Amino acid sequence: MSEGLFPRERAVVAPGAVHVPGWLSLARQRELVDACREWGRGPDSYRRTVLPGGGVMSVRSLCLGRRWEPYRYLDSVGVELPDWLAALGREAVVEAYGESGGLGGFSPDTALVNFYGAGARMGMHQDKEERSGAPVVSLSLGDSCVFRLGNAENRGRPYRDVELVSGDLFVFGGASRWVHHGVPAVRPGTADPALGLAGRLNITLRETGW
Numbered sequence: 001m002s003e004g005l006f007p008r009e010r011a012v013v014a015p016g017a018v019h020v021p022g023w024l025s026l027a028r029q030r031e032l033v034d035a036c037r038e039w040g041r042g043p044d045s046y047r048r049t050v051l052p053g054g055g056v057m058s059v060r061s062l063c064l065g066r067r068w069e070p071y072r073y074l075d076s077v078g079v080e081l082p083d084w085l086a087a088l089g090r091e092a093v094v095e096a097y098g099e100s101g102g103l104g105g106f107s108p109d110t111a112l113v114n115f116y117g118a119g120a121r122m123g124m125h126q127d128k129e130e131r132s133g134a135p136v137v138s139l140s141l142g143d144s145c146v147f148r149l150g151n152a153e154n155r156g157r158p159y160r161d162v163e164l165v166s167g168d169l170f171v172f173g174g175a176s177r178w179v180h181h182g183v184p185a186v187r188p189g190t191a192d193p194a195l196g197l198a199g200r201l202n203i204t205l206r207e208t209g210w
């Protein structure tokens with residue numbers, strides 16, 4: 001992790017979309033990376049999602065808690081969502097919006113863990129299978145990426161590009177809950193070698209409302 005010339009400041013990127021750089025300590029990041037490895041040992045492991053149109057995503061994903069497939073939540077759980085991760089999600093919402101902004105509590109029942117290996121990206125999409133209007137909490141680990149936060153109407157402009165670095169928290173809720181977003185680029189080799197991860201991991205915690 002190289003230090004940039006300018007400090008990365010906490011930012012409200014759009015109403016309801018909050019970026020908190022460096023939220024997770026290196027020790028916490030390492031614990032999360034270890035947990036992501038452990039989850040991949042099974043019973044489920046990281047897979048490329050096949051889309052209904054036949055396309056195959058370049059990202060490899062694993063669900064914790066309620067299972068997701070494009071484009072719905074199933075009535076089944078593969079790997080349990082650990083309580084400690086749900087609790088971290090609640091802390092994240094308080095960090096982003098303050099004690100009162102959490103609207104009485106965030107109860108995530110699913111997490112999607114995405115692994116971006118060489119060349120992997122994620123196209124512009126909405127997280128819209130959730131019935132709950134609760135925010136989405138995103139934690140980034142490993143290589144930095146460009147996270148594109150768009151608008152609710154379509155996949156195009158206007159959008160804002162945000163650099164997400166290992167340890168960063170990004171929460172999108174409220175007026176930004178249904179905006180299109182994606183990861184057009186990951187910057188290979190930018191992770192802190194001390195993290196022991198080649199590539200990028202992203203964990204999004206969600207409340208499905210199912």
Ligand SMILES: O=C(O)CCC(=O)C(=O)O
Pocket residue numbers: 112114122127138147181182183202204
């Ligand atoms: O990798 C990211 O930062 C975003 C992941 C995402 O949008 C998703 O899993 O739906």
Ligand SMILES: [Fe+2]
Pocket residue numbers: 125126127181
């Ligand atoms: Fe998403």
